[in-house]
Amino acid sequence: MHATTDLYLQLQRVYQSKAEADVAAVEGHLRVILKETGKPAGSISRADVKLYCKNARHLRLVRFRALSEEFGGDCKHQVLRQALSGEDTATNATLYILMRAVDRFYETHKHFPGTFDSPPEAEIPLLKGKASALLTEMGASPSPAWDDCLAEMCRFGAGELHCVAAIVAGMAAQEAIKLLTRQFLPQAGTVVYNAMGSTTSVFLL
Structure with a gap:
């Protein structure tokens, strides 16, 4: 592909013109909403509207759940x-599930x-009983990795x-930076890092 400075500037003006038109359209809708809600017409600046339009395609609504909701809610079961x-x-x-059983x-x-003083193998049945009770509450079946993970949980x-x-500290710091700088999307669920397999999962519990 070949381009000249003149063609590039023409294309740039097309994008700028469309961006200004979008800002004007959003400002029109904004004035109506502000009037309906009884708020001053200038309560949201044009700079904020331009920033919103520039990043609108990347916006997401992220709802976080408290630990009490995670531990006490039923959505985690499914x-x-x-x-x-x-x-x-x-x-x-x-x-x-095993961490909750622990x-x-x-x-x-x-x-x-x-x-404890007893060998780790002696406590596997005790932990398995707690974990099985959790599975029953959820109406779930154990995964193929169940017995291996039970043994590892007691061994370590x-x-x-x-x-x-x-x-884990680096991951937590990264999420904090996202929130403080308001850049990039934070994780909205429970993050599980598996060091044995070097994998990570996010569960919306």
């Missing part, structure tokens, strides 16, 4: 049932699986590996 049957998400969904294990036994004994902590 999401996790689907994730457990998915080839790419089954293991990470299993890890999420919380219940701690409430009952006052220690995390694999951190609530350990915190520095390399995993660094990755």
Whole structure:
């Protein structure tokens, strides 16, 4: 493709003209809405309207859920049932359910699986009971990775590996930067990082 400076400037003027027309159209709709809601006509500046039009195609409505909603709501059941049957998400969904089962294990036994005097293998049935109860509540079936993940959850004994902590902290920092700078889309769900498989899943729980 060949282009000259003159042709490039002509094309640029076409885009600029269309952009100005779009801003004018949005301003027209905005004036009507402001009048209907009883707000001053100049309460939203033209600069804000231009910024909105420039980024409109990338705008998304992102709703975040509180931890209390995630732990107490029922929407997670359907999401996790689907994730457990998915080839790419089954293991990470299993890890999420097991982490919730570990919380219940701690409430009952006052220690995390694999951190007591007994060998980790002895606590696998206890954790499996908690996890199976969670599956029953969800009406879900265990994934093929279920037994392996159960054993691994007891084997590592609530350990915190520095390399995993660094990755998770970096992900959290990245999400914070997105919110503070208002650039790029933040993750609106629960992020599960699987260090064993180097995979990440986001579940809208």
